[in-house]
Structure formats: C-alpha cells, structure tokens
Amino acid sequence: MADEATSGFNIHPMDQFQIKPLFGGSEILWYTPTNVTLWMGFTVLAIIALLVLGTRGRAIVPSRSQSIAESMYGFIYKMVEDITGKQGLKFFPYIFTLFMFVLVANFLGLIPTSFTTTSHIAVTATLAFAVFFTVTILGFALNGFKFLGLFWVSSAPLPLRPVLAVIELISYFVRPVSHSIRLAGNVMAGHAVIKVFAGFAGALGLGAIAPIFAITAVYGLEVLVAAIQAYVFTILTCVYLNDALHPSH
Amino acid sequence: MADTTHSAGHEAASAPGMPQLDFSTFPNQIFWLVVTLVVIYIVLSRVALPRIANVLAERSDTIQRDLEKAEALKAKAVDAEAAYNKALADARLEASNIVAETKADIQKDLDKAIAKADAEISAKAAEGEAKIKGIKDNAMVSVEVVATDTASAIVDAVMPGAADAKAVKAAVKAQLKG
Numbered sequence: 120m121a122d123e124a125t126s127g128f129n130i131h132p133m134d135q136f137q138i139k140p141l142f143g144g145s146e147i148l149w150y151t152p153t154n155v156t157l158w159m160g161f162t163v164l165a166i167i168a169l170l171v172l173g174t175r176g177r178a179i180v181p182s183r184s185q186s187i188a189e190s191m192y193g194f195i196y197k198m199v200e201d202i203t204g205k206q207g208l209k210f211f212p213y214i215f216t217l218f219m220f221v222l223v224a225n226f227l228g229l230i231p232t233s234f235t236t237t238s239h240i241a242v243t244a245t246l247a248f249a250v251f252f253t254v255t256i257l258g259f260a261l262n263g264f265k266f267l268g269l270f271w272v273s274s275a276p277l278p279l280r281p282v283l284a285v286i287e288l289i290s291y292f293v294r295p296v297s298h299s300i301r302l303a304g305n306v307m308a309g310h311a312v313i314k315v316f317a318g319f320a321g322a323l324g325l326g327a328i329a330p331i332f333a334i335t336a337v338y339g340l341e342v343l344v345a346a347i348q349a350y351v352f353t354i355l356t357c358v359y360l361n362d363a364l365h366p367s368h
Numbered sequence: 369m370a371d372t373t374h375s376a377g378h379e380a381a382s383a384p385g386m387p388q389l390d391f392s393t394f395p396n397q398i399f400w401l402v403v404t405l406v407v408i409y410i411v412l413s414r415v416a417l418p419r420i421a422n423v424l425a426e427r428s429d430t431i432q433r434d435l436e437k438a439e440a441l442k443a444k445a446v447d448a449e450a451a452y453n454k455a456l457a458d459a460r461l462e463a464s465n466i467v468a469e470t471k472a473d474i475q476k477d478l479d480k481a482i483a484k485a486d487a488e489i490s491a492k493a494a495e496g497e498a499k500i501k502g503i504k505d506n507a508m509v510s511v512e513v514v515a516t517d518t519a520s521a522i523v524d525a526v527m528p529g530a531a532d533a534k535a536v537k538a539a540v541k542a543q544l545k546g
Binding site: 133136137138147148149150151153155156159160162163166167170171174177178179181185188189192193211212213215216217219220236238239240241242245246303307 | 385386387389390392393394395397403405407408409412413415416419420422423424426
C-alpha cells in the first residue's frame with residue numbers, strides 16, 4: 120500500500136506469516152480453522168507418517184523410515200537420560216512430543232509457500248511457558264521449599280549469595296521469554312531474509328543470479344537452523360527439567 | 369514497516385507490521401497448538417514410542433542372543449578341536465604301537481629264522497665235521513696200516529727174520545701218537 124508506492128519493490132517479507140481463515144471470511148475466532156490449523160495438521164500427519172507408519176514393520180533390521188524414527192527416539196532418549204538422569208525418563212514422551220513438533224514444524228515451514236507455525240511467538244511462547252510452569256510446579260511438588268535452593272548458590276561466598284539469588288531469580292523468570300523468542304526469532308528471521316532476496320530476484324528479472332545464489336545459501340542455513348533450533352529447544356527443556364528434579368547446585 | 373507499536377492491530381490479515389504481534393490471532397494459535405500437541409502426545413505415547421521401545425529391546429535381545437549363540441558355537445568349536453587333537457594323538461599312539469608290535473613280530477620271526485638258520489648251519493657244520501672226522505679217522509687207520517706195513521717191510525729188508533709184527537705195530541702206534 121503506502122510502502123509499495125514509495126519503495127518501488129514489491130517485497131512483503133512478513134506476508135508469509137499472516138494468519139488467514141481457511142474457508143474465507145476475515146474474522147479469526149479461537150476455533151476458526153486457519154492456515155495454522157492446516158500446517159499443524161500437516162505436522163501431525165508427518166509425525167504419524169514417520170513414527171507410526173514408518174515403524175509398522177517392527178523389523179529387527181529396520182527399513183529406512185524405521186531407522187530414522189529409531190535414531191530420533193534414541194537421540195532424544197539419550198539426551199533426556201544424560202541431562203536429567205533416570206528420574207527424567209518418565210518425562211521422555213512429553214519432551215519427545217515437543218521435539219518432534221518443533222522439528223517437523225520447522226522443516227515443513229521450509230517448503231516454499233508453506234506456513235511456518237513455529238515462527239509465531241504465540242506458539243513458541245505457549246510451548247515455553249508450558250515447560251516453565253511444568254518445571255516450576257514440578258520443582259515445588261517434588262522438593263517442597265528446597266526447590267528455592269536453586270536460587271541460593273551455596274557454593275558461593277556468603278556475602279555474594281543474596282546478589283546471586285537476585286540474578287538467579289531474574290534469569291529463571293527470563294527463561295520462558297528467551298526460550299520462546301530464540302526459536303520464533305530464528306525461524307522468522309531466516310524466512311523473512313529468504314523472502315527479501317526472493318523479492319530482489321523478482322525485481323531483477325533475468326539478472327537475478329546473485330539473489331538466487333543468496334536464497335540458496337540462506338536456505339541451506341535455514342535447514343541447519345530448523346534442526347538446531349529444535350535441538351536447542353529440547354535440550355533447554357531437559358536442562359530446566361533437571362533443575363526441577365535436582366535443584367541443588 | 370517494523371512498527372512494533374501496532375497494538376491496535378485488529379485489522380485484517382493484510383495489515384502492515386509483524387503478524388506475530390497481532391494479538392487477536394493468539395487464542396486461535398494457542399487453541400490449535402494445544403490440540404496438535406495433545407494429538408501428537410497421544411499418538412506418540414500410545415502407539416509410536418512403545419512400538420519403537422519394543423523394537424529396540426527386541427533388537428538388543430536378538431543381538432544378545434546371537435552373541436550368546438556365537439559364544440556357545442565357539443566353545444563347541446574349541447571342544448571339537450580338542451577332540452580332534454585327542455583323536456589325532458590317539459591315532460598316532462596307536463600307529464606307533466602297531467609299528468612297534470609289527471617290528472617286534474618281525475624281529476621275532478627274524479630271530480626264529482636266524483635261530484633256525486643257525487641251527488641248520490651248526491647241524492650241517494657238525495655233519496661236515498663228523499664226516500671230516502670219519503675221513504680223518506679212516507686216513508689215520510690207513511696211515512697206521514701203511515706205516516706198519518712200511519715199517520715191517522723196512523725191518524724185513526734190514527734184518528730179515530727179525531720181524532716181530534706185534535712190536536712193529538706197537539712202535540708205529542707210539543710214533544703216531546707222539
């Protein structure tokens with residue numbers, strides 16, 4: 120609109136993140152099926168395809184899809200076990216759910232013209248606050264007031280401890296914010312950059328080799344980011360969970 | 369473009385700014401996210417994870433079993449080798465026994481044959497000696513007769529009439545013995 124007239128380029132890097140009702144109309148109520156619904160549905164289908172259909176052979180010598188499903192299972196299982204110990208393993212299905220959702224949603228978002236659910240702070244913040252509240256409630260439920268020992272660094276010199284307690288407390292409450300913005304920000308930034316370069320390519324027409332090269336490079340980077348951010352989100356979840364299980368420093 | 373102060377954002381989807389900060393869409397996103405997570409969780413915890421865990425457990429069992437089987441087969445192979453070596457040693461021992469026995473048999477036969485041959489030889493030798501002795505004795509008798517005759521003749525010739533056959537014979541016998 121006003122932007123188009125002044126810039127000359129017809130670039131809308133943020134349009135891809137718009138949420139639209141699937142069946143017309145402009146009103147978005149809490150239950151309205153939107154492109155969020157659609158792509159979350161695809162996420163569920165992709166996860167079912169990989170982890171349920173892919174493993175239906177139950178083979179001792181696995182097929183390719185079964186092998187991928189098994190290596191993901193083993194990867195997250197080992198991560199949970201390494202970070203939170205044996206007690207954390209009962210939370211493995213929750214953590215695996217988070218990991219699979221973030222990973223698959225990130226990768227589905229890399230399909231051109233798709234919608235990336237994890238680029239929205241509403242989604243990642245819900246995930247992060249779910250982890251935050253789970254960890255906080257679990258911490259108090261399992262350890263009672265000893266959970267507050269998490270903020271009292273008993274290995275530090277006594278005069279420093281109140282100061283450290285304030286810092287620890289602040290960092291504890293910043294966790295869900297950083298946890299969610301890290302994921303949404305990474306995904307959103309990469310997609311926006313690709314879109315900007317795509318806009319350049321469109322404007323340059325046939326001479327668009329440099330932007331196309333840039334898109335390819337950024338896309339490669341985004342593939343890495345998609346996996347790494349899912350990994351980071353999961354490993355941080357494990358670290359926070361470990362605080363609830365073993366709050367002593 | 370990046371007006372993050374876009375809080376009045378109840379505009380339609382094409383509004384400028386970040387769609388991420390359009391709070392009117394939050395209930396919708398959160399609702400569908402919760403639905404999605406619940407579905408994924410149910411599918412994973414009811415179907416996928418137990419299945420994968422089973423497969424992994426079964427695989428490690430199978431590997432364990434195969435390793436044990438391999439261990440057993442290896443032990444069997446070691447036993448078989450020992451048995452083979454024992455059989456070989458036994459066979460060697462038996463062979464050497466047979467060789468020794470055969471050697472002893474042959475030796476016995478040989479000894480027997482040699483003894484027989486020796487006996488034959490000595491019998492022949494004794495026979496030959498007896499023959500020689502007979503011939504010698506005959507010859508002696510003949511010599512005595514000849515010597516006696518010769519002596520009688522000589523005595524006759526030297527002193528006729530003095531011939532004493534008995535004395536000559538005794539003298540000749542004495543001479544032959546001497």
